[in-house]
Amino acid sequence: MSHHIARLAVGTLAVLGLLTACTGKTEGTGDTPAATNSSSAPNTSSGAPKVPSPLPTQKLIADPCTALGADEAADLGLKSPGSPSGQSPPGCDWQSTQFAGNVIGITPVTPNKNGLGDIYSNKAGYAYFEPTTIGSYPAVYGSTLGDDRSEGVCNAVVGVTDQLGVSISTSISTGKNHDDPCGAAGKVGEAMINHLKTAQ
Template structure:
């Protein structure tokens, strides 16, 4: 998470590159959250992100929701994560971390109420991977500073002023794209905060 009052720094807060855990086979049927490209109206709005906010249909204020409530036990299990996450901290912000030492999968999820999706678009040129998405009707961006899909971040706009960040790592999982997996975590998170 970036605080605007601080000097510029990377948006990617945590990469767990030192995981040396055993890999297991991915079950494609376990990940079923829909993730589709954004509509042209969102793309046009996002292109001019520095001039204004990106519209978010049916905004949901996630302030006050515990990040460990973002994924239900069933959702976490279907995503090959432990059913219960552990409280965590990212740049002094409350977060939740799910780590499976058997599969080498790691996900950290948190709310950034001081940074918007428009702010992410304003830094588009600094990313090697930058892919706008629409996840269940909400605008999002899949991004990474380096050209790698073993770790990734998904920025999901829940309102025009806040985003939920999913930092996903699939260490030693050649058959799993961390960016696509992160998008599915974002979809599951969105379901839980909008129901």
């Protein structure tokens, strides 16, 4: 199990590493929650789409394990509650109820102050970069470390406000989702979005 969690951590860092480099910061301030209004247009020059309806993020940033409620986790086949990832920026990991080696991680990318704009600005550094929509919110499937999707690993970043992206990483070694890890990440993203909408 530790091998798979290590792979998950590496996958998350694939997204986070480039983001922290491009912002010129090595870690988040922790005391500045992402703004939830989108009156400014930070993503215009990067080509990233704006977030249509910014979500509340203060609880998510303060405790990433609140990204999914017990019901959402159960519907996804994940043990609840999740466990803090112990990484910087802080995230939370959930383990599969059926396959101990399958883990998903959710991390608010607080060092990145321009949401998906920073992803788009640095897309040339990604091994794969696929814009998508998750639960009607703009998102990107991508990794800076390589394309491990055939091994059950996928990384997605969902724009929940124009200032904050949330990384969702999957490490799926067994089961039907092994062959479609990005589909699994998308389902987790949808559940997270629905939870954020109702968990104010």
